[in-house]
Amino acid sequence: MNAPNPREPIGVIGTGYVGLVTAAGFAELGSDVWCIDIDEAKIEGLRNGIIPIWEPGLAELVEKHRGRLHFSTDIADALEHARLLFVAVGTPPTYSGDADLSAVHAVVDAMPPSDTHALVMKSTVPCGTGESVQRLFAESGKDGFRYVSCPEFLKEGSAVKDFLHPDRVVIGDDGDWAGDAVAELYAVLDAPIVRTDIKSAEMVKLASNAFLATKISFINEIANVCEETGADVIEVAAGMGLDDRIGPKFLKAGIGFGGSCFPKDVSALKQLAGNSGYHFQLLNAVIEVNELQKRRVIAKLQKHLGSLVGKEIALLGLAFKPNTDDMREASSLVLTARLQAAGSHIRAYDPVAEEEARKLITGAEFTESAEAAVTGADAVVIVTEWPEFGELDLVALADSMRGSLLVDGRNMLDPDRVREAGLIYEGVGRPSAGGVPAPAV
Numbered sequence: 001m002n003a004p005n006p007r008e009p010i011g012v013i014g015t016g017y018v019g020l021v022t023a024a025g026f027a028e029l030g031s032d033v034w035c036i037d038i039d040e041a042k043i044e045g046l047r048n049g050i051i052p053i054w055e056p057g058l059a060e061l062v063e064k065h066r067g068r069l070h071f072s073t074d075i076a077d078a079l080e081h082a083r084l085l086f087v088a089v090g091t092p093p094t095y096s097g098d099a100d101l102s103a104v105h106a107v108v109d110a111m112p113p114s115d116t117h118a119l120v121m122k123s124t125v126p127c128g129t130g131e132s133v134q135r136l137f138a139e140s141g142k143d144g145f146r147y148v149s150c151p152e153f154l155k156e157g158s159a160v161k162d163f164l165h166p167d168r169v170v171i172g173d174d175g176d177w178a179g180d181a182v183a184e185l186y187a188v189l190d191a192p193i194v195r196t197d198i199k200s201a202e203m204v205k206l207a208s209n210a211f212l213a214t215k216i217s218f219i220n221e222i223a224n225v226c227e228e229t230g231a232d233v234i235e236v237a238a239g240m241g242l243d244d245r246i247g248p249k250f251l252k253a254g255i256g257f258g259g260s261c262f263p264k265d266v267s268a269l270k271q272l273a274g275n276s277g278y279h280f281q282l283l284n285a286v287i288e289v290n291e292l293q294k295r296r297v298i299a300k301l302q303k304h305l306g307s308l309v310g311k312e313i314a315l316l317g318l319a320f321k322p323n324t325d326d327m328r329e330a331s332s333l334v335l336t337a338r339l340q341a342a343g344s345h346i347r348a349y350d351p352v353a354e355e356e357a358r359k360l361i362t363g364a365e366f367t368e369s370a371e372a373a374v375t376g377a378d379a380v381v382i383v384t385e386w387p388e389f390g391e392l393d394l395v396a397l398a399d400s401m402r403g404s405l406l407v408d409g410r411n412m413l414d415p416d417r418v419r420e421a422g423l424i425y426e427g428v429g430r431p432s433a434g435g436v437p438a439p440a441v
């Protein structure tokens with residue numbers, strides 16, 4: 001199969017967050033893209049213009065390139081039209097914390113012998129996966145099949161923008177045609193391309209996510225010390241972030257990280273290290289701090305409300321972060337479970353994640369608006385920093401509540417404005433009335 005000019009057609013296997021954005025992004029750059037998924041309903045929906053996820057700009061891009069995007073459940077369609085098959089299937093955590101590679105292996109097994117195709121791994125996989133896939137290819141007479149590691153760094157909520165304007169593109173390969181072909185596809189983007197070996201590329205992804213998660217847990221621990229000492233973590237982070245060596249990003253204290261990537265990738269790296277005999281102590285702490293951080297909200301509620309039995313708690317935001325409907329590992333899941341176990345009644349509002357949330361949260365009341373959620377509440381907790389929560393009429397909110405406690409889990413409101421409205425403000429790492437007792441582990 002010759003690579004036609006000017007843009008090479010590609011296949012994308014797995015049309016979830018990463019796969020669909022990758023497909024739409026490459027379509028925008030001019031490629032025809034054959035998108036494959038085992039989920040027949042998803043493929044049928046996509047053929048009819050139904051986008052299964054909420055991601056800014058994605059629906060528009062898919063619609064714009066309907067002529068270039070081809071959806072199928074049959075991998076043969078991708079193999080027929082494209083030599084590069086981008087793999088974007090899920091790699092969720094197993095009970096042990098290792099990455100579950102069963103979907104990746106299903107894709108590998110489905111490949112026929114070929115000297116003209118390559119798998120391009122976008123899924124986040126443990127270091128060494130490329131080597132084991134190449135071994136599997138060799139054992140099954142498919143050693144002509146090439147393998148490239150091209151980890152994905154997009155962020156949900158800004159995934160389309162991140163695809164088109166990446167900080168860098170990392171390509172790990174064995175120095176054959178496939179790595180060059182992938183580099184050629186990305187060359188039009190104004191981004192540094194890091195060419196390296198497969199294992200190093202795999203490790204760049206895991207190390208990057210582990211580092212970002214470490215930064216979050218670090219600032220959360222600083223915030224917790226600020227609560228004990230009376231310092232304000234917002235001021236502290238601003239002062240720290242001006243140091244070039246530290247930088248201002250990922251220094252926002254809050255109620256912990258969630259989502260489909262950080263928790264699983266941190267634990268996968270910890271397990272990967274452990275499996276090879278190295279005890280990655282720092283990551284143990286990063287994970288534990290993150291778990292405790294979510295639970296500190298409960299301590300803040302108890303500090304002001306006493307027993308939570310029968311209390312009406314309004315949760316504003318449910319998605320793991322704004323601009324997405326992704327509920328995987330969202331802090332709201334831990335909070336609802338803990339609050340319900342403590343006897344509270346939950347009213348929850350999220351601008352886009354309600355449908356996904358309903359699949360995971362039972363016994364809560366979902367409301368149509370933030371205003372409806374807070375009416376009659378004893379306490380309000382901002383869980384996800386959706387911009388609309390920054391615009392809330394705080395005086396009206398205070399009037400409609402039964403109690404007067406606002407826990408700002410994302411430090412998005414001005415404490416003075418909240419207090420002027422007659423509410424009690426509890427942020428994360430911000431001065432408040434007295435310290436917060438550490439949660440019972």
Ligand SMILES: NC(=O)c1ccc[n+]([C@@H]2O[C@H](COP(=O)([O-])OP(=O)(O)OC[C@H]3O[C@@H](n4cnc5c(N)ncnc54)[C@H](O)[C@@H]3O)[C@@H](O)[C@H]2O)c1
Nearest residue numbers: 014015016017018037038039089090091103106123124152
């Ligand atoms: N979501 C993110 O922000 C993000 C960012 C960077 C990297 N990643 C990584 O990318 C990978 C995909 O993540 P996601 O969030 O897009 O997952 P997802 O669950 O949204 O999508 C995975 C898709 O793969 C499909 N699939 C599963 N097995 C298949 C098979 N054998 N053949 C064809 N399709 C199959 C599923 O039906 C689903 O549609 C993961 O490894 C993840 O860690 C995710």
